[in-house]
Amino acid sequence: MEKIKIRGGRPLKGTVKISGAKNSAVALIPASILAESPVTIEGLPEISDVEILKDLLEEIGGRVTLNNHEMTIDPTTMTSMPLPNGKVKKLRASYYLMGAMLGRFKKAVIGLPGGCHLGPRPIDQHIKGFEALGAEVTNEQGAIYLRAEELRGARIYLDVVSVGATINIMLAAVRAKGKTIIENAAKEPEIIDVATLLSNMGAKIKGAGTDTIRIEGVEHLSGCRHTIIPDRIEAGTYMILAAAQGDGVLIDNVIPNHLESLIAKLQEMGVFVETSADQVFISRASQYNPVDVKTLVYPGFPTDLQQPMTTLLTMAEGTSVVTDTIYSARFKHIDELRRMNANIKVEGRSAIITGPVPLEGAKVKASDLRAGASLLIAGAMANGITEITGVEHIDRGYSHVVEKLQGIGVDIWREKLTEQEMKQVEQS
Numbered sequence: 248m249e250k251i252k253i254r255g256g257r258p259l260k261g262t263v264k265i266s267g268a269k270n271s272a273v274a275l276i277p278a279s280i281l282a283e284s285p286v287t288i289e290g291l292p293e294i295s296d297v298e299i300l301k302d303l304l305e306e307i308g309g310r311v312t313l314n315n316h317e318m319t320i321d322p323t324t325m326t327s328m329p330l331p332n333g334k335v336k337k338l339r340a341s342y343y344l345m346g347a348m349l350g351r352f353k354k355a356v357i358g359l360p361g362g363c364h365l366g367p368r369p370i371d372q373h374i375k376g377f378e379a380l381g382a383e384v385t386n387e388q389g390a391i392y393l394r395a396e397e398l399r400g401a402r403i404y405l406d407v408v409s410v411g412a413t414i415n416i417m418l419a420a421v422r423a424k425g426k427t428i429i430e431n432a433a434k435e436p437e438i439i440d441v442a443t444l445l446s447n448m449g450a451k452i453k454g455a456g457t458d459t460i461r462i463e464g465v466e467h468l469s470g471c472r473h474t475i476i477p478d479r480i481e482a483g484t485y486m487i488l489a490a491a492q493g494d495g496v497l498i499d500n501v502i503p504n505h506l507e508s509l510i511a512k513l514q515e516m517g518v519f520v521e522t523s524a525d526q527v528f529i530s531r532a533s534q535y536n537p538v539d540v541k542t543l544v545y546p547g548f549p550t551d552l553q554q555p556m557t558t559l560l561t562m563a564e565g566t567s568v569v570t571d572t573i574y575s576a577r578f579k580h581i582d583e584l585r586r587m588n589a590n591i592k593v594e595g596r597s598a599i600i601t602g603p604v605p606l607e608g609a610k611v612k613a614s615d616l617r618a619g620a621s622l623l624i625a626g627a628m629a630n631g632i633t634e635i636t637g638v639e640h641i642d643r644g645y646s647h648v649v650e651k652l653q654g655i656g657v658d659i660w661r662e663k664l665t666e667q668e669m670k671q672v673e674q675s
């Protein structure tokens with residue numbers, strides 16, 4: 248096990264290249280199960296979620312190669328082997344195996360998913376969708392059992408706008424008989440990416456990226472080659488860091504349209520932001536205005552950037568309020584930021600940040616992926632050395648994070664945990 252150490256305070260300059268989107272990758276890989284010939288996905292990020300999904304596809308008999316960011320999956324030898332626990336629990340997105348295996352085999356047994364602890368992460372809307380398509384779904388001893396004689400298209404209204412449920416229902420519905428309509432669907436770019444892959448495989452999908460998705464089921468889907476979209480959350484994380492410490496940082500391989508809500512907030516704070524077709528250039532402000540941020544479904548401000556944004560707002564002159572309407576308990580980073588001197592209170596779903604307060608290096612723990620991102624930014628801003636444990640959470644979602652940060656001038660390195668630190672981690 249490792250920790251990350253950062254000596255903060257350096258001005259940052261240079262270019263950082265964004266990897267493929269984690270939250271697309273984790274759905275595109277399971278989607279390959281639906282094909283009847285090999286699928287190749289290009290531009291995958293080098294993160295542990297991708298490695299675990301590769302292992303899971305191999306557990307059900309898939310032949311998978313992963314070289315140079317390119318995964319080729321031969322699904323022809325897969326069977327609907329139960330995947331009750333173990334690796335399934337290591338990530339949230341293992342729930343996409345439910346939709347994909349139900350679509351292909353009409354049955355699946357999948358353990359309850361894991362992922363970051365952000366408060367309750369229910370999957371009732373996924374199950375409602377599978378049931379509407381004709382599946383019988385039961386929860387037995389920590390695993391979800393899905394079985395259908397046949398899948399039939401249906402009209403499904405989502406009670407909450409959910410990225411996970413929208414994609415999972417799409418995965419099953421492309422192999423259902425007849426027409427499915429998903430109403431109140433989520434509109435995130437990752438949904439369009441998955442729909443593009445499925446369409447290239449032969450699926451008939453209209454309306455991905457709007458709140459009504461129409462799917463006409465087909466009998467066969469075949470393999471294809473697909474290039475993943477850039478990771479808007481990874482890009483946003485580096486943009487926020489550049490807003491705090493950048494003397495001119497270029498974020499390369501990004502779709503600026505996917506980040507309009509963040510760009511607007513950075514500009515409101517006084518940060519210099521310039522966009523071109525696939526790059527964003529950022530320089531810090533001399534003085535930062537406080538802003539209020541409310542996370543919303545896309546195209547609103549993404550919940551995944553709420554924690555990094557909180558760190559930046561410690562530099563603003565006055566009071567900023569950050570409200571998370573998607574995950575009310577996504578505030579575990581706040582205690583750690585307080586250890587670094589930040590003045591932040593949590594009231595209900597909101598963090599109230601008063602600044603400007605210079606951060607001080609400290610020993611802190613990443614409790615989840617984006618908490619880890621917020622601490623990396625804090626470490627780069629702080630006086631002195633910051634030591635971050637819980638690095639495995641960061642490695643779930645940020646490809647070569649230490650190397651990328653070094654590339655723009657952050658004084659950062661990894662160290663092995665001492666035996667005593669290992670014991671402390673085990674006890675906590």
Ligand SMILES: CC(=O)N[C@H]1[C@@H](OP(=O)(O)OP(=O)(O)OC[C@H]2O[C@@H](n3ccc(=O)[nH]c3=O)[C@H](O)[C@@H]2O)O[C@H](CO)[C@@H](O)[C@@H]1O
Pocket residue numbers: 270339367368369370371372373374407408409410411412433435543544545549550551572573574
């Ligand atoms: C809309 C939104 O911002 N989604 C984010 C959410 O996706 P993720 O897929 O985790 O969450 P969903 O989009 O599915 O859920 C959105 C909201 O609906 C609720 N819900 C979801 C499914 C369900 O069956 N029942 C239910 O009540 C969730 O608890 C949450 O409050 O976290 C991901 C990882 O952090 C982000 O990348 C997504 O952009």
Ligand SMILES: C=C(OP(=O)(O)O)C(=O)O
Pocket residue numbers: 269270338339340361362363551616617644
């Ligand atoms: C919370 C996240 O990941 P997951 O949903 O996979 O836990 C995230 O991407 O910010």
